Amino acid sequence: MDPGAVIFLLFIAAIVGMILMGIKGEESSRERCRRFSESVAVEGTFLKLPIETKLSKGKFVLRGEWRGSKNRYYHIERSFEALEELSAGEIELTPEPFSVEVKKNDDALVELLAYIVEEGEFKNAVIVPIIPSYSVEIEKDTLEASKDMEFAHLRVEVIESGLYGKLYVNVSKCRGARVEFEKNGIHTREKLVEVKESGEAEFRREFWTKPLILIMDRNHADPRKLRDVFGKQEILEGHGEYLIRLTLDVPFSKDEHDTSRVTVSPGGEVPAELKEPEVKVVI
Secondary structure, three states: OOHHHHHHHHHHHHHHHHHHHHHHHHHHHHHHHHHHHHHOEEEOOEEEEEEEEEEEEEEEEEEEEEEOOOOOEEEEEEEEEEEEEEEEEEEEOOOOOEEEEEOOOOOEEEEEEEEEEOOOOOOOEEEEEEOOOEEEEEOOOEEEEEEOOEEEEEEEEEEOOEEEEEEEEEOOOOOEEEEEEEEOOOOOEEEEEEEEOOEEEEEEEEOOOOOEEEEEEOOOOOHHHHHHHHOOOOEEEEOEEEEEEEEEEOOOOOOEEEEEEEEEEEOOOOOOOOOOOEEEEOO
């Protein structure tokens, strides 16, 4: 056989082998995480671990995007910044910062406070408690965009775990106006309300309120799998800096905009009526 053909076949075999090893590794990690999820229990405001366990507490970050032109592949960058090392048989469930952005095109940026198991049967399992609690601040509660004598006016106020707004539009030549919500991580954008031509409309935008405990794997976590957890294709949830953008749709010319920064921080206290968190394996 031609040496070039042999090298090519060996190359293909190596690629196939790596793919199969990756699939096998993911399946093994999923099974390990499933067994770990069955061994923990929620008691009040604590997550009880099966035994006293060596843990690292810190910031777990996932970044995902499609790369390549001809041979496209999904690249995931996983990083963990340890802030504390401890040995414990339980984890106290308190509100901590979290941020989840997953776009429809699979671009993703996920930042979570996590505990990583550092030893034993469940080594590299990642525990992510999400106990939603929010403190919301708006830079300004009134936005206005205008062109000549036509205008769009938005009034926004903070409600429990979110925002409420009312949009008024008075136009004749302009097409109308819309309000969008955007995060400054990878600029995931969500339309909150839109008015065609003149009229008014309101919106209510609440942040995620269901308590969760995510069980992931340090080496196989995939941000796209969070869609099954949050129940939507595009995810824009958690704490951080947001932007409310009011746009007046001007035909044959540049649109007019007004914006207001929204800062969302953890509320600092466990919700008074905390429901028992649901434990979910995400891998």
